[in-house]
Structures are given as C-alpha cells and as structure tokens.
Amino acid sequence: MKDSQCIKLAELSVVSVDAEQTLPIRHKVLWPDQALDFSKVDGDEDARHFGVALNDDLISVASIFFETNDTARLRKFATLPEFQGQGIGSHLLKHILEDLRSSGCSMLWCDGREAAKAFYQRLGFEASGERFYKKDIAYFKMTKTL
C-alpha cells in the first residue's frame, strides 16, 4: 500500500448495499477461482448487506442472514487485499455488532476461515468444534454472544 492511501477510519462510511453490489468483492477476495455466481448465497435477497465505502467505491463487504429473531449468521465478509490490515474489517464488524444489538439480536455466528480465526477472536468470537474444510480451505465455527 502507498503512504498516500493511508486510511483514516473516521473518514470511512459504513453503508447499506444490496447483494449484487457485494458480489465483485466476494468473488475477488473469497472465491476468485470460481464462477461469479459461486459467491452468491441462497437467501441473499432477504439478507442485510453492509459495505465500507471510500470515495463511493466499496472496499469491504459483509452480509448478515437472520436465522431466528435473535440469531444471525455472518457470511461473505471480505476486504479488498490492498486495504486489509488497516482496521477496516474491524470497523465494519463493530458497526454490524451494534446494528444487531439494536435489532434485539443476541447471537452472531459464522464459518470463519482459519486464517481469520485470530481476527474473530480479537473481536470476542469463540471457536467451537473441529476444523472443517470447504474446497480445501480450513474453517472453524465462530460464535459471539452480543
């Protein structure tokens, strides 16, 4: 990353987006070797989608799928590679946690990639169960009480 690209979190806005808008980042970051449609999720039309915008361009996205009134699942969380490691994903996830609390949600879980396990743990998620794999990528179930 160039110095001139240094991000100030206070200048970033968290925005509501629709599922289609999340697709390019989902595809590029999570499943670049699969077809674009592989990054779509059943239920996308009913999910709550969030993004972080920099100069009107999305640089990070995450989607929330409500399973019951008080349990939600985080899916397809991704920050563009050139913007990773600067606090943007934490900023987005903290916003989502507040949004869920004010919606009366008490539990958030995700299938977290092992590479992101420490990230989730830093934000209060706990890993449970055995490591499992999707297309050779290792995951743990990660859960946070809100």
Ligand SMILES: CC(C)(COP(=O)(O)OP(=O)(O)OC[C@H]1O[C@@H](n2cnc3c(N)ncnc32)[C@H](O)[C@@H]1OP(=O)(O)O)[C@@H](O)C(=O)NCCC(=O)NCCS
């Ligand atoms: C996981 C992911 C969404 C997090 O988004 P992000 O914008 O990189 O998140 P952050 O910058 O807040 O945190 C990432 C790391 O950078 C560190 N970090 C945060 N701010 C930082 C800063 N200013 N300077 C240096 N490092 C920083 C964090 O401590 C964190 O480290 P950790 O992984 O050891 O916990 C992103 O890294 C990503 O897209 N990864 C690839 C796809 C993926 O694994 N998605 C999750 C699927 S379950």
